[in-house]
Amino acid sequence: MESLLRKTTTYDVLREHGIDRRRFVKFCTMMAAALGLEATVVPQIVEALETKPRLPVIWLHGLECTCCSESFIRSSHPIAQDVVLNMISLDYDDTLQAAAGFQVEEIRKRIMKEYAGQYVLAVEGNAPTADGGVYCTVGGETFLSILEETAENAKAVIAWGSCASNGCVQAAKPNPTGAKPVRKLISHKAIVNVPGCPPIAEVMTGVLTYILTFGALPELDRYGRPKMFYGQRIHDKCYRRPFFDAGQFVESWDDDGAKKGWCLYKMGCRGPTTYNSCPTFKWNNGVSYPIGSGHGCIGCSEDNFWDNGPFYERLTSIPVPGIESTPNEVGAVVAGAAAVGVGLHFVSTEIRRATQKEKAPEKEGR
Amino acid sequence: MASSVHEFDPRQMALHPEDYFRREYVWQLPVRITHWVNATCLIVLFLTGLYISHPLLAPSGEAVRNFVMGRVRQIHFCAAMIFTVSFLLRIYWFWMGNAYSRSGFPYVWRPGWWKDLFRQATDYLRLERGHVHLGHNSLGGVAYTMFVILLGWCQIFTGMAMYSESNPGGFLNRVFGWVLPLLGGSFQTRMWHHTFAWGFVVFAILHVYIILYDSTQYGNGLITSIISGYKFYQKGDFKED
Numbered sequence: 111m112e113s114l115l116r117k118t119t120t121y122d123v124l125r126e127h128g129i130d131r132r133r134f135v136k137f138c139t140m141m142a143a144a145l146g147l148e149a150t151v152v153p154q155i156v157e158a159l160e161t162k163p164r165l166p167v168i169w170l171h172g173l174e175c176t177c178c179s180e181s182f183i184r185s186s187h188p189i190a191q192d193v194v195l196n197m198i199s200l201d202y203d204d205t206l207q208a209a210a211g212f213q214v215e216e217i218r219k220r221i222m223k224e225y226a227g228q229y230v231l232a233v234e235g236n237a238p239t240a241d242g243g244v245y246c247t248v249g250g251e252t253f254l255s256i257l258e259e260t261a262e263n264a265k266a267v268i269a270w271g272s273c274a275s276n277g278c279v280q281a282a283k284p285n286p287t288g289a290k291p292v293r294k295l296i297s298h299k300a301i302v303n304v305p306g307c308p309p310i311a312e313v314m315t316g317v318l319t320y321i322l323t324f325g326a327l328p329e330l331d332r333y334g335r336p337k338m339f340y341g342q343r344i345h346d347k348c349y350r351r352p353f354f355d356a357g358q359f360v361e362s363w364d365d366d367g368a369k370k371g372w373c374l375y376k377m378g379c380r381g382p383t384t385y386n387s388c389p390t391f392k393w394n395n396g397v398s399y400p401i402g403s404g405h406g407c408i409g410c411s412e413d414n415f416w417d418n419g420p421f422y423e424r425l426t427s428i429p430v431p432g433i434e435s436t437p438n439e440v441g442a443v444v445a446g447a448a449a450v451g452v453g454l455h456f457v458s459t460e461i462r463r464a465t466q467k468e469k470a471p472e473k474e475g476r
Numbered sequence: 477m478a479s480s481v482h483e484f485d486p487r488q489m490a491l492h493p494e495d496y497f498r499r500e501y502v503w504q505l506p507v508r509i510t511h512w513v514n515a516t517c518l519i520v521l522f523l524t525g526l527y528i529s530h531p532l533l534a535p536s537g538e539a540v541r542n543f544v545m546g547r548v549r550q551i552h553f554c555a556a557m558i559f560t561v562s563f564l565l566r567i568y569w570f571w572m573g574n575a576y577s578r579s580g581f582p583y584v585w586r587p588g589w590w591k592d593l594f595r596q597a598t599d600y601l602r603l604e605r606g607h608v609h610l611g612h613n614s615l616g617g618v619a620y621t622m623f624v625i626l627l628g629w630c631q632i633f634t635g636m637a638m639y640s641e642s643n644p645g646g647f648l649n650r651v652f653g654w655v656l657p658l659l660g661g662s663f664q665t666r667m668w669h670h671t672f673a674w675g676f677v678v679f680a681i682l683h684v685y686i687i688l689y690d691s692t693q694y695g696n697g698l699i700t701s702i703i704s705g706y707k708f709y710q711k712g713d714f715k716e717d
Contacts, residue, residue, distance in 0.1 A: 341645070352539040356540075358534050358539055372534075382666075412663060413657075428667070438674075441674025441677065452682065455603075459689065
């Protein structure tokens with residue numbers, strides 16, 4: 111059997127795959143641009159990919175839909191998917207690899223032992239915690255225990271997608287399986303959250319390239335997301351922003367504004383509250399992205415995005431148990447109650463005043 | 477008559493006010509200025525906020541020729557900044573001003589505050605003239621603390637956090653950005669900001685009514701006092717503030 115980790119470099123693999131140096135350098139330049147780095151860093155990326163042994167990666171799948179993998183294998187900008195798959199040494203990915211059953215688990219255990227402290231754990235999906243984690247088991251073990259075991263000796267953990275980063279659909283209310291995102295299960299490791307449902311392929315490869323090149327995690331924001339990809343809102347990079355500022359909004363899906371490509375704010379677009387790179391990288395080889403196709407952003411890379419519904423309204427209901435009302439409804443009721451209270455007080459004051467007037471002559475006589 | 481409290485007789489009072497009323501300088505200039513700045517800002521903020529959350533009346537023509545939402549947001553942000561400064565100035569004056577600038581504040585550890593709270597509440601409910609305050613009574617203090625100070629802080633923090641989103645990593649983002657994850661993200665922060673805004677509507681209804689009620693009930697010139705600074709009390713009223 112071939113060694114698990116051929117200690118060749120990414121560059122060697124690319125050459126094996128018939129990619130010439132010119133295209134390789136172009137790829138490095140593109141990656142630098144995608145990472146928001148300046149041109150002087152390009153040689154650093156070239157050198158890293160030429161000399162550093164490939165990064166061993168264990169890719170776990172928990173409660174998920176595999177849309178992250180689907181997105182990942184469609185990565186286009188870093189040359190092609192075979193390059194992407196070879197850039198890292200993807201040693202364990204039960205969805206993509208040929209091996210199956212005990213063989214697969216054997217590989218995972220060997221990597222964990224041979225490359226302790228060196229491998230990167232990429233997690234797709236999250237782990238259900240209710241009833242001992244029985245709602246997701248792989249090879250007879252709960253995913254929760256596999257995750258904790260594999261994270262133990264990992265160099266870093268990458269949480270792919272909204273499931274691993276935020277919880278996503280399976281952690282939405284009422285969350286019967288007690289699904290929890292990786293950051294709530296693993297505390298002692300550096301975690302990079304790469305949210306999105308799925309995350310953009312170029313963002314995924316960009317994160318890996320960064321880790322490989324610099325041997326460190328990219329700069330993260332408050333939510334543990336790489337700033338280079340999640341630093342700005344969709345809204346601030348949206349090509350429909352001029353219509354927002356002008357006050358021109360689509361009112362219904364088939365109105366004139368929709369045909370003219372006006373802002374989708376009133377259709378519930380989550381652009382103003384969503385941090386992602388969609389307007390920059392777009393999807394499917396840069397063809398388009400939701401807003402470009404005339405549909406609002408649903409904020410898939412945001413925490414609780416599934417509970418922030420409905421997708422086609424700007425305001426959600428107040429997350430207080432028992433109150434299924436929007437802020438405007440609550441406001442109207444409370445303001446109405448205040449007005450009624452004031453009205454009652456006023457009326458009773460007037461009644462009292464009127465009845466006192468009848469007694470007035472008595473007072474004068476005193 | 478043993479008691480020096482005069483009967484409420486508007487005609488006599490108008491003819492010989494000096495026999496009936498005493499005057500006291502209650503609201504100092506910073507209190508009056510911040511009151512009107514806050515009031516103006518809150519009205520502007522609420523109206524522009526309504527537009528921002530639910531924009532109406534789309535202008536026609538090319539986007540380049542229009543800047544309605546942009547302008548409304550600009551006004552909202554400017555008013556927010558002015559409100560914040562005024563709010564902070566008023567907080568400064570809480571300590572620096574005269575005793576009335578602190579009156580009514582919920583000093584919950586003082587039994588006297590609680591006593592006054594229940595007395596004022598029953599006075600209002602029984603529609604009685606009750607006892608006279610020159611500053612705020614305890615009930616007023618609760619209302620101002622809940623609806624102005626607390627709500628004000630909520631709106632300042634959520635608002636500044638959202639405003640800072642347009643410049644990630646900037647000064648405001650570093651100061652207020654932690655609010656966003658605390659409230660469950662940018663979307664939820666908007667929801668709370670919008671909900672809290674209704675608190676000011678409730679406050680405005682209660683505030684304006686109680687001012688009108690108080691002013692007629694006590695004949696204390698309460699409405700004009702926030703312009704002139706002077707409040708009146710009837711001769712013989714127990715002055716306890």
